[in-house]
Structure formats: C-alpha cells, structure tokens
Amino acid sequence: MQFKQLALTAALATTVCVSAQAQTEIQWWHSMTAVNNEWVNDLAKQFNESQKEYKVVPTYKGSYDENMTAAIAAFRSGNAPHILQVAEVGTATMMASKGATVPVGKLMGDAGLAFDPKAYIPAVAGYYTAPNGQMLSFPFNSSTTIFYYNKDAFKKAGLNADKAPATWPEVFAAAKKLKASGHSCPMTLAWMGWTQLESFSTWHNVEFATKQNGLAGMDARLKMNSPLHVRHIDNLAKAAAAGEFVYKGRGSTAQASFTAGECAMIQTSSGFYGDVAKNAKFAYGLAPLPYYADVKGAPQNTVIGGASLWVMAGKKPAEYKGVATFFDFLSQTKVQAASHQRTGYLPITLAAYDLTDKSGFYQKNPGTDVAVQQMVRKVTNNSRGIRLGNYVQIRTIEDEELEQVWSGKQSAQTALDSIVKRGDELLARFERANKGK
Numbered sequence: 001m002q003f004k005q006l007a008l009t010a011a012l013a014t015t016v017c018v019s020a021q022a023q024t025e026i027q028w029w030h031s032m033t034a035v036n037n038e039w040v041n042d043l044a045k046q047f048n049e050s051q052k053e054y055k056v057v058p059t060y061k062g063s064y065d066e067n068m069t070a071a072i073a074a075f076r077s078g079n080a081p082h083i084l085q086v087a088e089v090g091t092a093t094m095m096a097s098k099g100a101t102v103p104v105g106k107l108m109g110d111a112g113l114a115f116d117p118k119a120y121i122p123a124v125a126g127y128y129t130a131p132n133g134q135m136l137s138f139p140f141n142s143s144t145t146i147f148y149y150n151k152d153a154f155k156k157a158g159l160n161a162d163k164a165p166a167t168w169p170e171v172f173a174a175a176k177k178l179k180a181s182g183h184s185c186p187m188t189l190a191w192m193g194w195t196q197l198e199s200f201s202t203w204h205n206v207e208f209a210t211k212q213n214g215l216a217g218m219d220a221r222l223k224m225n226s227p228l229h230v231r232h233i234d235n236l237a238k239a240a241a242a243g244e245f246v247y248k249g250r251g252s253t254a255q256a257s258f259t260a261g262e263c264a265m266i267q268t269s270s271g272f273y274g275d276v277a278k279n280a281k282f283a284y285g286l287a288p289l290p291y292y293a294d295v296k297g298a299p300q301n302t303v304i305g306g307a308s309l310w311v312m313a314g315k316k317p318a319e320y321k322g323v324a325t326f327f328d329f330l331s332q333t334k335v336q337a338a339s340h341q342r343t344g345y346l347p348i349t350l351a352a353y354d355l356t357d358k359s360g361f362y363q364k365n366p367g368t369d370v371a372v373q374q375m376v377r378k379v380t381n382n383s384r385g386i387r388l389g390n391y392v393q394i395r396t397i398e399d400e401e402l403e404q405v406w407s408g409k410q411s412a413q414t415a416l417d418s419i420v421k422r423g424d425e426l427l428a429r430f431e432r433a434n435k436g437k
Contacts, residue, residue, distance in 0.1 A: 273344025286367025389430030
C-alpha cells in the first residue's frame with residue numbers, strides 16, 4: 001500500500017512538473033515606475049491568474065530610451081523580449097525597423113482573435129496605424145498633457161481654487177500671486193519638449209513640422225521657431241527670471257515637486273494622475289492646458305503621449321498566440337476602464353470611456369475626463385499627431401537648448417533656431433538612412 005502511495009505521489013509530481021513546463025512565458029519589457037509599475041505588475045498578475053497556458057513576465061528596463069536601447073541590443077543577439085513598450089516618439093523609428101517587429105493587426109488576425117481598430121479612440125488608433133491601414137503596435141499607456149494645480153496654495157494666494165487659469169496670461173498672473181504669497185515654486189513643467197513645444201503647437205493649431213508634422217513623409221523638417229513659439233518661450237524665460245517658473249529637470253523629474261506640495265502648478269502627462277491621487281496631501285485640480293486667446297483656432301486638440309506595445313519578430317507561433325491572448329485580455333472593456341481610472345492614462349477604447357462615464361467616476365473625480373476631452377476634438381493637419389524620425393534624440397536637443405534659456409544664457413529665438421537647425425540635421429540623416437524602405 002505504501003509503495004502504491006509513493007508511486008501515486010511521484011506520478012502527481014511528474015504531472016505538475018509537466019504542466020508547469022507547458023506554460024509558455026511571455027517576456028514584457030517596460031519603463032513604468034512607482035504607482036504605474038504597480039499597475040503593470042497587477043495587470044500581468046490578473047492575466048496570469050485568468051488562465052493557465054501563458055505567463056506574462058513584466059520586467060522594468062529603465063527609461064523609455066534605455067529600454068529601447070536594451071531591446072535593440074537584445075534583438076541583434078537573438079534575445080529580444082516578446083513585448084516591448086516604446087514611447088510615442090519612438091514610433092517612426094520602430095516603423096522604419098523592417099523585419100524587427102510583427103504588426104499587432106497581423107498578430108491578432110493570425111491568432112484568430114477579434115481586433116477592431118475602430119473600437120479605439122481615433123486619435124490613438126490613427127497614430128499607431130501604417131498608411132496601408134494596418135495597426136502596427138498595441139495602444140497601451142496613451143496619455144496627453146494636462147494642467148494640475150494645488151487648490152490649497154491657490155486659496156492661500158487669494159486665487160479662485162475652483163477655477164483653473166484658462167489662458168497663459170492668467171497662468172503667469174497666478175504665478176505672480178503665488179510668489180507674492182510666499183510660494184517658492186509657483187509653477188514648474190515636466191517633459192518640456194512634449195508639453196511646451198509639441199502639445200503647445202497642436203493645442204494652438206500651428207505647424208510644428210512640415211509634412212503634417214511628419215505623418216505625411218520622412219522628409220519633414222521642424223517649424224517650431226515661429227513667432228508664436230518664440231513669444232511663448234520668451235514669456236516662460238521672463239517667469240523663470242522672476243522666480244515664478246522654476247525648472248526642476250528633464251523628463252518627469254518635476255512631478256515629485258508637485259506631489260510634495262513644493263510647486264503649485266505643473267503641466268505634465270495625464271498618466272501622472274495615479275501618483276497625485278495616491279500621494280498628494282492637499283486638494284488638487286485637473287484642468288485643460290492654457291492657451292493664448294488671441295491665436296486663431298486655439299484651443300484645438302492635444303496630441304498623444306505615453307507609449308504602445310510592440311511585438312518583436314523571431315518568436316515561436318505558440319508564443320505569439322500567448323501575446324495575442326494577453327492583448328485580447330488588455331482590450332477588455334472592464335480592464336481598460338479600470339486602468340484608465342487608476343492611472344489617468346486614456347481609456348483607449350470608446351467602450352471603456354462610456355463605461356467609466358456611466359459609472360459616475362468623472363462626476364466623483366472632477367477633471368479626470370480632461371485628457372479624453374482634449375483628444376476627441378476635431379483634428380487638423382497641424383494637430384493630428386507628430387511622427388518624426390530620430391525624435392528621441394531631438395527631444396534631448398530641446399532639453400539642452402531650453403535649459404540655456406531658463407538659466408538666462410541664451411534667448412528664446414536663439415534656442416528655438418538652434419533646435420530647428422540641429423533637429424533638421426537628424427531628420428535628414430533619418431530620411432537618408434530609410435529612403436525606399
């Protein structure tokens with residue numbers, strides 16, 4: 001009897017071992033930090049617990065730039081992940097990387113899973129779709145730029161805490177009052193190139209680059225040194241000199257100063273909402289971006305930010321089926337709605353937006369629908385999106401030149417002219433390298 005029990009135990013152990021081995025692992029490299037890293041891990045956990053055939057393994061690989069660099073090196077050595085999170089500015093580069101990726105539309109079709117690009121918010125789907133109509137990557141953490149402000153600081157400064165500044169003159173006036181009330185950092189900015197050049201351009205319906213901001217051809221060239229751009233950067237420079245705008249660093253660095261209560265106003269990603277909701281110890285407001293009221297056509301619409309998920313080439317059919325199954329899970333309306341409400345990223349699908357609206361979430365959390373409202377306006381060729389080659393490097397140039405403005409070392413005109421000159425050199429290089437592809 002004892003022998004039979006031992007044999008049965010051994011057989012069960014073998015079955016469990018075989019079952020575990022049969023589970024297909026899907027490697028997912030991402031760049032999400034803090035509360036958004038928790039969100040990514042929770043999504044993988046929910047998916048893994050929903051079925052037994054596949055296991056998604058999310059791995060933080062540093063910033064968007066670091067993640068892409070690591071993935072390129074891994075692809076060349078045959079060790080690329082199955083899923084790579086790529087910032088929206090890397091889209092043109094990924095599109096030009098022939099043979100390195102599998103279009104998500106093809107992936108889902110091959111797996112026999114329903115995938116309708118029309119179910120997605122048009123501005124989101126359109127950005128990641130090729131000229132032939134095929135969606136190339138899976139929209140994931142799509143965001144846009146919005147305005148956050150500290151209501152408690154506004155009250156202390158004698159400002160209306162229930163009404164955010166709607167125009168740039170109102171923002172600068174509020175900054176003066178905040179400064180006068182003793183606030184050491186009335187205003188700061190995150191993602192400078194994205195918020196103050198790209199989104200600023202589309203929001204005002206002015207050209208950022210030729211060829212419909214790169215969407216209509218690789219021979220696009222920069223145009224963000226127009227009189228309006230110069231006027232705006234010069235206004236920010238004056239505010240910096242007066243201590244009313246405080247530069248806190250590149251990328252998302254400035255965000256921590258807002259949640260800490262140090263800076264009273266910030267323009268950054270809608271995806272910052274989850275951090276604010278969890279960590280801000282003060283009353284806060286979310287509002288649309290400010291604009292210059294004398295600019296015809298403003299406000300228009302903001303552009304997509306955040307990132308999408310690209311499927312890397314060279315994997316086994318069973319693994320691709322796993323990736324497609326995971327994307328199918330992420331597409332579920334309840335999953336999309338919950339992610340949107342938790343993070344502040346766009347709901348991606350229209351159904352997820354409707355579900356969130358009907359749940360009363362926007363009424364209970366005023367301002368959480370601002371990002372969606374900014375994105376669903378009628379778009380023009382100036383506001384459809386920005387898709388330029390080598391744009392990750394161009395963003396670095398924007399940071400370098402604008403930092404010289406904030407420190408008083410060069411004028412707005414000089415900085416923007418330099419960004420255009422240096423950026424156009426990179427665009428020309430990208431065009432030469434990818435012509436005919």
